[in-house]
Amino acid sequence: QSVLTQPPSVSAAPGQKVTISCSGSTSNIGNHYVSWYQQLPGTAPKLLIYDNDKRPSGIPDRFSGSKSGTSATLGITGLQTGDEADYYCGTWDSSLSVYVFGSGTKVTVL
Amino acid sequence: EVQLVESGGGLVQPGGSLRLSCAASGFTFSNYEMNWVRQAPGKGLEWLSLIKNSGTTIYYADSVKGRFTISRDDAKNSLYLQMNSLRAEDTALYYCARSQCTSTSCFRDYWGQGTLVTVSS
Numbered sequence: 001q002s003v004l005t006q007p008p009s010v011s012a013a014p015g016q017k018v019t020i021s022c023s024g025s026t027s028n029i030g031n032h033y034v035s036w037y038q039q040l041p042g043t044a045p046k047l048l049i050y051d052n053d054k055r056p057s058g059i060p061d062r063f064s065g066s067k068s069g070t071s072a073t074l075g076i077t078g079l080q081t082g083d084e085a086d087y088y089c090g091t092w093d094s095s096l097s098v099y100v101f102g103s104g105t106k107v108t109v110l
Numbered sequence: 111e112v113q114l115v116e117s118g119g120g121l122v123q124p125g126g127s128l129r130l131s132c133a134a135s136g137f138t139f140s141n142y143e144m145n146w147v148r149q150a151p152g153k154g155l156e157w158l159s160l161i162k163n164s165g166t167t168i169y170y171a172d173s174v175k176g177r178f179t180i181s182r183d184d185a186k187n188s189l190y191l192q193m194n195s196l197r198a199e200d201t202a203l204y205y206c207a208r209s210q211c212t213s214t215s216c217f218r219d220y221w222g223q224g225t226l227v228t229v230s231s
Contacts, residue, residue: 002154033215037155044205044224045147045155050217088155090218098171099145104154 003028004089004102011108012079020074020105022089028100032092034072036065037101039086048087049074081109112136112220114206119225126196130225132189132206140184143209143216146191148202149224156202159191160209174200196229203227 005023012018022034036049047056049065052072064075072089089102118130132144146158159170159180168180179192189206203224210219 033217035215035217037218039155044221045207045218046221047217047219050210050219051212051215056219086154090155090157092216096172097169099157099160099169101147101155101157 002103003093003096003100004091006087006089006102006105008103009106009108011110013110014079014081016079017075017077018079018107019076020087020089020107022072022074022102024070024072024091024100026070027095028070028091028093029067029072030070031094034065034067034089034091036063036072036074037088037090039088041085045088076107079107079109083107084109112208114208114220114222116204116206116222116225119204119227121228121230122196123231124197124229126229127192127194128196128227130191130193130204130206130227132191132222134187134189134206134208137208139182139187143211144180144182144189145207145209145218146178146180146189147205147207147218147221148200148227149205150199150202153202158204161189193227196227198229201227201229 033051037045038048039045052067053065113135115133145160205224207218208220209216
């Protein structure tokens with residue numbers, strides 16, 4: 001089991017919004033910054049959000065991140081078919097001294 | 111352009127060894143923390159290990175501690191993962207990833223395309 005818990009899947013129609021939750025504890029999300037990664041089918045993961053809510057250059061503002069306490073959330077607005085992918089949260093866990101990824105969430109555009 | 115190219119994967123018998131390499135280009139390799147991450151078929155991402163840019167600080171996931179060894183050669187702009195005592199459950203696509211570290215955090219900003227390791231008799 002992953003230290004960080006994500007819903008296995010979320011779905012919405014094109015143009016709609018989805019949110020993906022990432023639940024952890026004080027040893028990880030509660031005291032460390034969260035990153036989000038997008039993995040399109042058959043490709044390597046790609047950094048989507050870092051430091052909870054910052055977007056790297058080239059990532060559209062349809063993608064947003066937030067953190068509250070021991071949970072983080074990724075939001076995707078204006079959903080497009082090209083957004084169909086697996087999404088992972090990640091952060092450092094200071095109790096385990098390891099980097100941890102969430103269990104992953106598959107986004108489906110209906 | 112930042113590029114990370116993994117190599118060294120293949121088919122190995124249980125109990126065997128394999129050494130993965132990651133060739134880096136497009137950035138000053140010696141300045142960056144580097145990671146190995148794997149993904150078993152149909153499964154999620156599993157972080158395995160990181161080595162700080164100093165090379166003196168290393169962390170491992172419990173699943174590979176004592177069996178895998180991460181190392182780097184800054185002169186060759188290369189990252190390595192020596193894998194011993196391989197098990198069927200080590201079958202996965204192995205990625206190297208660069209860490210970008212700021213004053214607040216380190217995040218994995220560039221990833222290679224991966225090299226496939228299959229452990230089977």
